[in-house]
Amino acid sequence: xxxxxxxxxxxxxxxxxxxxxxxxxxxxxxxxxxxxxxxxxxxxxxxxxxxxxxxxxxxxxxxxxxxxxxxxxxxxxxxxxxxxxxxxxxxxxxxxxxxxxxxxxxxxxxxxxxxxxxxxxxxxxxxxxxxxxxxxxxxxxxxxxxxxxxxxxxxxxxxxxxxxxxxxxxxxxxxxxxxxxxxxxxxxxxxxxxxxxxxxxxxxxxxxxxxxxxxxxxxxxxxxxxxxxxx
Numbered sequence: 001x002x003x004x005x006x007x008x009x010x011x012x013x014x015x016x017x018x019x020x021x022x023x024x025x026x027x028x029x030x031x032x033x034x035x036x037x038x039x040x041x042x043x044x045x046x047x048x049x050x051x052x053x054x055x056x057x058x059x060x061x062x063x064x065x066x067x068x069x070x071x072x073x074x075x076x077x078x079x080x081x082x083x084x085x086x087x088x089x090x091x092x093x094x095x096x097x098x099x100x101x102x103x104x105x106x107x108x109x110x111x112x113x114x115x116x117x118x119x120x121x122x123x124x125x126x127x128x129x130x131x132x133x134x135x136x137x138x139x140x141x142x143x144x145x146x147x148x149x150x151x152x153x154x155x156x157x158x159x160x161x162x163x164x165x166x167x168x169x170x171x172x173x174x175x176x177x178x179x180x181x182x183x184x185x186x187x188x189x190x191x192x193x194x195x196x197x198x199x200x201x202x203x204x205x206x207x208x209x210x211x212x213x214x215x216x217x218x219x220x221x222x223x224x225x226x227x228x229x230x231x
Contacts, residue, residue: 013061052077118219181229192218
């Protein structure tokens with residue numbers, strides 16, 4: 001079937017990514033995406049089989065964008081379990097933390113080493129923030145995606161950072177308390193690396209601060225939170 005020149009699967013996926021990340025999959029309707037792409041709902045169904053196919057399309061857009069435009073129309077649905085598996089595999093592929101792994105091995109409590117870990121985490125969060133937002137929303141709504149967050153993304157990172165704090169042997173805080181501190185450190189990075197972009201940079205009182213300066217501030221706060229956990 002020939003494709004309408006003004007509409008591509010990538011444009012549809014882009015609109016779906018924005019809408020689902022903000023409003024959730026359950027609240028997203030085909031008509032919402034049709035409106036966002038300037039097409040009719042009837043035309044949209046020529047490109048995407050149904051709402052479940054929209055979920056698969058957006059997932060492919062995030063995980064395998066180069067292959068998207070070669071897909072036959074209409075784009076077909078896929079099992080949610082299979083999509084969740086693909087996200088888990090990609091998360092394990094991307095979320096490698098050599099500096100964090102080495103810090104755990106060395107049982108370090110050096111603030112500069114904490115900062116190195118912070119930069120490592122900040123940069124990965126920033127580069128993959130749209131996929132993280134999307135997965136966060138799906139995990140909140142759809143049970144098939146919740147384990148991905150618990151085992152491959154947020155839960156795994158939180159566990160490793162808690163392991164680092166425990167490995168130093170310098171804290172009187174119990175393990176569950178260290179996990180709270182680790183979570184606070186992660187959220188400090190996430191606020192600057194991810195969340196402020198979704199809120200809209202123009203609406204934030206950042207004045208003329210450069211992205212590099214904001215990155216440095218976030219990492220300093222991250223390191224400070226970890227140091228506070230060891231007192």
